[in-house]
Amino acid sequence: MASTKQPLLSVRHLSVSFFTKNDEVKAVDDVSFSIPKGQTLGIVGESGAGKSMTALSLLRLSQPGEIVTGEILFEGENILKKKEREMRKIRGKDISMIFQDPMNSLHPTYTIGQQLREVLYTHEHLNKKQATKRIMDMLQLVGISAPEKRMHQYPHELSGGMKQRAMIAMALLCYPKLLIADEPTTALDVTIQAQILTLIKELQRKLAMSVLIISHDFGVIAEMCDHVAVMYGGNIVEMADVHHLFEKPKHPYTIELLQSLLRKDRHTNEKKVRPIKEPFLRSEENGTGCRFAPKCPYKQEICAKRLPPLIQDEHNHYTRCWIASDDR
């Protein structure tokens, strides 16, 4: 993912853990990636792989998970070193997020207009008239019809797709440099999903935003992203350009994941589905080895003993596997 310019965001060796009385659970373990300006990175993985924790850490919202090590450089500055007061200026302005569950992410007793206005009052010095205009424009932009009416409605009066759009409008209100979208369309119907994805892409082009999309849907990833990172058990196991990843996946987990897609063979009647057996093991159950080793069909002795490093090949294709090679 090398870029000649300095990337907008670069995450280096990020680890996030949950601590219990006498135990540590590593939710995110040594994750590094960067996003150049105007580009889209997708993170895929099953539930529990650490995708959402990674995203929340970028806004320092990972509590109760603690960021143990690593640095997050946003425009060259380490976010983790900032004071809470400075952080609050960044959230919603430079970096904003569309949360996983739009239905429960809006405040039920404030109108849509009030909630959007709060963002503007916090970050921008606008008078009431200007703020109203900005909100109306943004609601229109995300495709909400009759914004002057919707502004005075409460979340429960809107449909799921509308609420999701209102969330997106809120996230975009201050023209963020980085938009984090955590499963932005999981709860929606395909037709609404298509509308929302098209909308995010369009806005990205207009506002030159960088986008981080988290999803478990390879369809969404293939359509939206320039680069893809695959996470498994807290690690990034593979990261590459989207074309490379789909055409020449190298890590056994990615290969298996792509095969488990129902959509794989569109034109044969008998579709091959290969379910992945159990959920992955946490690091502490698996000692120091590769997280995927217990289920890996190509497992060798070294896999159970040492965690492989993330190795880069000539196409900027990173793989965390001892035995990954091009010929598989």
Add this chain to the structure above:
Amino acid sequence: MRKEILKVDHLKKYFPIKSGIWNRTVTNIKAVDNISFTVHEGETVGIVGESGCGKSTVARTILQLEQPTAGNIYFEGKNLCLLRKKELRRKRKEMQMIFQHPHSSLNPRQRLKDILYEAMSIQKVVPKARKNEQVHALLQKVGLQPHQQERYPHELSGGEKQRVAIARALAVQPKLIICDEIVSSLDISRQAQILHLLKKLQQDFNLTYLFISHDLEVVRYISDRVIVMYVGQIVEMATTQSLFESPMHPYTHALLSAIPTPHPKAKRKRLLLKGEVPSPVEPPSGCRFHPRCPFATETCKKVAPTLQGTKDVEQNHLVACHYGEDIARNRSSFF
């Protein structure tokens, strides 16, 4: 021709909206408006549509969890709407339902064995002496370990809970199982497992499924025939292959083209629908799809199309569109 197991005949289900101090019915939500279809023994029929199109209401009305406003439902030739409570309970043994949220459909204070045994004892399917044996067999059938029978639902993952819900449905040895969005809360590899399991169980027990989902790929994978619903009505009904390869209704086209293709190089020519699903309280005049349809004409605004077969395509491909055939014929130039 296989035996007909379920027949839905001109089914309507309206929910009244009441208001004012006399609580008078002001208007109706037309959740299901005049639909008919049949399901044959051993087949899987999928119902797709956006949220709010009446899919779940159809399921609930078939099981008589809701009284239909009009129309009849025949199960193995018997009209369910005319049965008395006692007879209906006996019939329910043969038709089971699996719900969308496994967590809220399992009693949090019962162990798995009690959950399964309760279903069996109500329908008296096994003698008490053989109950443990049967619980073990069921758990194994759905891919759980017999020792898990002592667990409570909260100790299980989403996929495992859904397996328990499937086991409970199987416990009374039903003929028909209605699956309402049963995989939509699971992630993709878990979805594949559950669908796999359903297919296997279908072979083992000669089950018939009515499979409701908003996910077209899931429906495509599991169904023999597919029904597409839009605002309370059926817009297209065909065999899975015919529907996915040569869809005729513009709405079906839009649904299919909205699925993101999991390949970055795939060509995307999308029929993007504008606006939202209309409210079932006041459905649009004529064809209900006309406000969002790119091909709508004056006729569509006035005359509601009927669900009928077409000349060109195979016989049981039914579509409710005035221009279904034209659109199908000139597909390549539109999409």
